[in-house]
Amino acid sequence: MTIHKAYLLAREQYAAYGSDTTRALKQLAAIRLSLHCWQGDDVAGFEPRRGNLGGVLPTGNYPGRARTPEELRTDLAKALSLIPGRHRVNLHAVYAETRNRPVDRDELEPQHFAGWVAWARAHKLGLDFNGSFFSHPLAESGRTLSHPDRAIRRFWIDHARACRRIGAFMGRQLKTPCVTNIWVPDGSKDTPADRKGPRELLRQSLDAIFKESYHPVHNLDALEGKLFGLGSEAYVVGSHDFYLAYAVAHRKLLCLDTGHFHPTESVSDKLSAVLSQLDQVLLHVSRGVRWDSDHVVTLTDDLRSLAEEIVRGNYLPRVHIGLDFFDASINRVAAWVIGARAMLQALLIALLEPTATLRQLERQRDFTARLALMEELKNLPFGAVWDYYCLQQDVPANHAWMRTIKAYEAAVQSKRH
Ligand code: RNT
Ligand code: ZN
Numbered sequence: 056m057t058i059h060k061a062y063l064l065a066r067e068q069y070a071a072y073g074s075d076t077t078r079a080l081k082q083l084a085a086i087r088l089s090l091h092c093w094q095g096d097d098v099a100g101f102e103p104r105r106g107n108l109g110g111v112l113p114t115g116n117y118p119g120r121a122r123t124p125e126e127l128r129t130d131l132a133k134a135l136s137l138i139p140g141r142h143r144v145n146l147h148a149v150y151a152e153t154r155n156r157p158v159d160r161d162e163l164e165p166q167h168f169a170g171w172v173a174w175a176r177a178h179k180l181g182l183d184f185n186g187s188f189f190s191h192p193l194a195e196s197g198r199t200l201s202h203p204d205r206a207i208r209r210f211w212i213d214h215a216r217a218c219r220r221i222g223a224f225m226g227r228q229l230k231t232p233c234v235t236n237i238w239v240p241d242g243s244k245d246t247p248a249d250r251k252g253p254r255e256l257l258r259q260s261l262d263a264i265f266k267e268s269y270h271p272v273h274n275l276d277a278l279e280g281k282l283f284g285l286g287s288e289a290y291v292v293g294s295h296d297f298y299l300a301y302a303v304a305h306r307k308l309l310c311l312d313t314g315h316f317h318p319t320e321s322v323s324d325k326l327s328a329v330l331s332q333l334d335q336v337l338l339h340v341s342r343g344v345r346w347d348s349d350h351v352v353t354l355t356d357d358l359r360s361l362a363e364e365i366v367r368g369n370y371l372p373r374v375h376i377g378l379d380f381f382d383a384s385i386n387r388v389a390a391w392v393i394g395a396r397a398m399l400q401a402l403l404i405a406l407l408e409p410t411a412t413l414r415q416l417e418r419q420r421d422f423t424a425r426l427a428l429m430e431e432l433k434n435l436p437f438g439a440v441w442d443y444y445c446l447q448q449d450v451p452a453n454h455a456w457m458r459t460i461k462a463y464e465a466a467v468q469s470k471r472h
Pocket of ligand 2: 238279312339379
């Protein structure tokens with residue numbers, strides 16, 4: 056009742072600025088986030104052996120991480136039940152189900168993801184996919200697709216090919232294109248003498264990987280660059296510039312991870328730049344704290360700017376919004392919920408913005424009024440609209456969802472030893 060009353064007042068307040076809350080909520084309901092499965096188990100996956108995570112470093116030892124496909128899926132379903140709207144799940148190759156039979160990465164097949172596909176279909180979810188170029192003996196040297204040894208390169212090329220085949224299978228089965236992303240940890244800790252050679256090799260490997268073509272209604276390829284990583288501080292083979300050039304030349308999607316740039320750079324500014332030439336991009340929304348630390352996404356100014364740029368540019372159909380963070384120091388299901396809700400809130404705020412008015416002031420060169428309005432808009436009650444949206448979507452409004460988490464933790468997660 057209070058939520059409804061507050062919403063009606065908010066609707067009036069927004070209308071006074073020319074924003075239509077009903078329309079904004081309709082648009083918000085159409086947005087599908089891609090929820091990354093790896094927050095649920097600290098990027099462990101289901102393979103028997105473990106190795107170096109390629110500089111990806113989940114920290115913390117909060118109890119209750121998912122250990123099996125069933126646990127991970129139950130946790131994901133719980134998180135999704137607390138996130139308004141209908142979404143997607145993003146998998147990694149290490150989440151294959153091979154029934155305890157070791158299947159190496161270059162031999163993975165669609166059938167190893169049949170369990171995920173059946174689950175996704177039952178929950179009306181789309182799936183996205185990622186090659187896993189880490190946690191493997193052949194990645195221990197810190198080089199994969201740019202490895203100097205042809206046989207090792209071949210292994211990882213075959214892995215990427217297998218992943219695209221699996222992605223296309225997911226897209227075909229679920230009737231929604233799967234975005235298959237490639238991120239490799241390749242780089243070097245200290246100053247290399249040869250920056251050119253590994254990049255030439257990476258380009259050749261990518262060319263070999265993409266020889267086969269899949270229909271874009273089934274599979275879309277994305278490439279994720281990075282500024283630096285643990286163990287690749289001095290040089291990253293697949294840098295942002297490298298993949299930007301490759302994506303433009305080969306009409307691929309570029310993946311922009313918000314943690315993968317210099318801290319004073321903003322990914323929000325990059326969207327309209329890269330989308331002036333590229334058809335689509337993939338986002339890995341993360342929150343870096345001092346470095347690419349993959350903290351849970353929260354409603355920061357950065358996140359708001361990112362959502363603003365997506366909405367202002369009418370880029371919603373061209374931007375795949377994936378989340379990428381992993382925090383093992385808090386309840387992992389809550390981490391998903393916090394991050395996804397923050398992303399959706401940022402999008403809601405952007406959808407409620409009277410952009411036409413701001414742009415008109417800009418055209419009139421009335422920068423004083425533009426700045427004043429931008430500041431005033433921050434005071435509008437988006438929270439009342441959000442709470443109403445949650446009720447509309449049948450998920451708990453405001454902090455009430457934490458009660459569900461506490462109950463789930465007591466009944467399920469805390470029993471995992
Ligand atoms: C690593 C990349 C990559 C990973 C996941 C696990 O720096 O961000 O996207 O986080 O694929
Ligand atoms: Zn990422």
